[in-house]
Amino acid sequence: MLIKLSGEALAGSFQFGLDPTTLSYIAKEIAAVQKAGVEVGVVVGGGNFVRGETFSSEGAIERTVADQMGMLGTLMNALALQSAVETQGVQTRVQSAVNVAQVAEMFIRRRAMRHMEKGRVVVFAAGTGNPYFTTDTAAVLRALEIDADLLIKATKVDGVYDKDPKKHADAVKYDSVAYSTAIEQRLGVMDQTAFTMCREHRLPLIVLDFNKPGSLLRAVLGEDEGTLVGGE
Ligand SMILES: Nc1ncnc2c1ncn2[C@@H]1O[C@H](COP(=O)(O)OP(=O)(O)OP(=O)(O)O)[C@@H](O)[C@H]1O
Numbered sequence: 714m715l716i717k718l719s720g721e722a723l724a725g726s727f728q729f730g731l732d733p734t735t736l737s738y739i740a741k742e743i744a745a746v747q748k749a750g751v752e753v754g755v756v757v758g759g760g761n762f763v764r765g766e767t768f769s770s771e772g773a774i775e776r777t778v779a780d781q782m783g784m785l786g787t788l789m790n791a792l793a794l795q796s797a798v799e800t801q802g803v804q805t806r807v808q809s810a811v812n813v814a815q816v817a818e819m820f821i822r823r824r825a826m827r828h829m830e831k832g833r834v835v836v837f838a839a840g841t842g843n844p845y846f847t848t849d850t851a852a853v854l855r856a857l858e859i860d861a862d863l864l865i866k867a868t869k870v871d872g873v874y875d876k877d878p879k880k881h882a883d884a885v886k887y888d889s890v891a892y893s894t895a896i897e898q899r900l901g902v903m904d905q906t907a908f909t910m911c912r913e914h915r916l917p918l919i920v921l922d923f924n925k926p927g928s929l930l931r932a933v934l935g936e937d938e939g940t941l942v943g944g945e
């Protein structure tokens with residue numbers, strides 16, 4: 714399985730950066746899934762450091778540069794996550810989509826799959842390696858490349874709503890929703906490119922709240938958790 718972990722959520726109670734308590738907690742949750750015998754890959758976001766679109770909006774920093782900074786933010790998250798998961802007794806490798814040879818391996822698909830076969834968690838950093846993309850799209854891409862059976866978006870909301878629950882108190886949660894609905898209604902929980910790729914390749918997606926203890930494992934075991942996005 715492939716877990717997309719929101720960067721912003723890793724900031725925990727802080728506005729920016731990493732919250733060590735949140736990091737240890739999520740590392741335990743990921744380690745529990747691996748210890749249950751599941752091959753696990755993780756794509757980390759970088760919203761707790763830099764979002765290229767926002768960062769470049771004032772015009773001082775070019776969009777491409779801001780996006781490169783965003784990708785480097787995901788690398789910081791990946792290194793922190795690697796350390797925290799290894800503290801839980803599970804070997805972990807970081808593979809980056811940009812060359813940072815002194816700190817992480819490059820992304821090599823077959824190598825990533827071999828790591829996972831050996832029981833190592835693989836954390837994919839730097840998104841797709843290209844500006845103008847997001848880590849949501851990178852997560853779908855990596856999930857397809859490693860033949861994942863399931864993509865889980867682990868975030869701060871407990872599922873997909875008919876509108877943004879952070880902005881609308883009357884938002885209603887879906888237990889399950891079709892990709893076409895998510896795309897047509899432009900549901901903002903994941904970017905549209907990512908939804909479109911999931912639909913095209915029939916990749917099942919579960920959106921869940923990672924702050925709920927045991928939620929990742931329950932989703933993997935097929936129990937009712939978050940919102941399942943699938944179908945047409
Ligand atoms: N229809 C919707 N249902 C659920 N959540 C929604 C919806 N529309 C917008 N959202 C928002 O989507 C966000 C989930 O994405 P998240 O914050 O994890 O961002 P991300 O881009 O995946 O990660 P990062 O923080 O790394 O940039 C939630 O904060 C939620 O408020």
Ligand SMILES: O=c1ccn([C@@H]2O[C@H](COP(=O)(O)O)[C@@H](O)[C@H]2O)c(=O)[nH]1
Nearest residue numbers: 758759764765780783784840841846848
């Ligand atoms: O393929 C990618 C992935 C990400 N970026 C940049 O990184 C930031 C952080 O990623 P989030 O998905 O928002 O967590 C993103 O805003 C982009 O600026 C990228 O350029 N290419």
